Amino acid sequence: MLVNIFLICGASLAVVHTFEDKPISQWLADNGYSTLVSLLKQAGLYDTLNGPGGRSVTLFAPTNDAFQSVSPSLPELSLPGSLEVYKKILRNHVVNGVFPTNTLHNGEVFTALGGRTLHVSINSSGVLVTPSGSITTGKLTETDIQAINGLIHVVDHVLIPQGLKRSAPAK
Structure with a gap:
């Protein structure tokens, strides 16, 4: 069942509350x-977002265009060690717990699954997340x-943490 509720936040962000009767991974595949x-899937992290039970997470989901814009600076998946780079990047987009936008505060800090911190900024251009x-x-x-196992916020850029090697290590 799909239900949409439209609200306006203080930061001029149109918030769409969508309730999905499917896990995060299925919503991503369907949309x-x-x-x-x-x-x-290649990084072995798909199942983390696939189950209905267990922990609830918030996913900051980059669009296909976001990945396309950073692809020249990231290693080819076929290169040795490149999968580890992608795992680090992907873990930087998942936070334990459910954090709707109406509960976010300017300056708030979250720890992503990869152990890196994400900083929230709220200003006239909207809600921003920075590693x-x-x-x-x-x-x-x-x-x-809202999925059955967490919450999704779509982001327009891939959140690449500081110090992450953008090329695969040599063999």
Whole structure:
């Protein structure tokens, strides 16, 4: 069952509360996030977002366009060690717990599954998420998509943490 409720937040962000009767991974597959789904599967992280039980998470889901814009600076998956780079990047997009936009505060900090921190900024351009020390910031473009195992916020950039090698290590 799909239900949409439209609200306006203080930061001029149109918030779409969508309630899905499916896990996060299925919502991604059904809604055109093919690059993210493929990478999650290859990195062995798809099942983390697939189950209805266990922990609830918040996923900051980059669009296919977001991955396309950073692909020249990331290693080919066929290169040795590149899968570890992608695992680190993907873990940087998942936070334990459910955090709807109406509960986020400017300056709030979350620890992603990979152990890195994500900083929330709220201003006139919207809600932004930045990995600690990074110049890469993702703007939430679609928010509060409630799946049976967590919450999805769509971001317009891939959240690449500071210090992450963008090329695969040599063998």
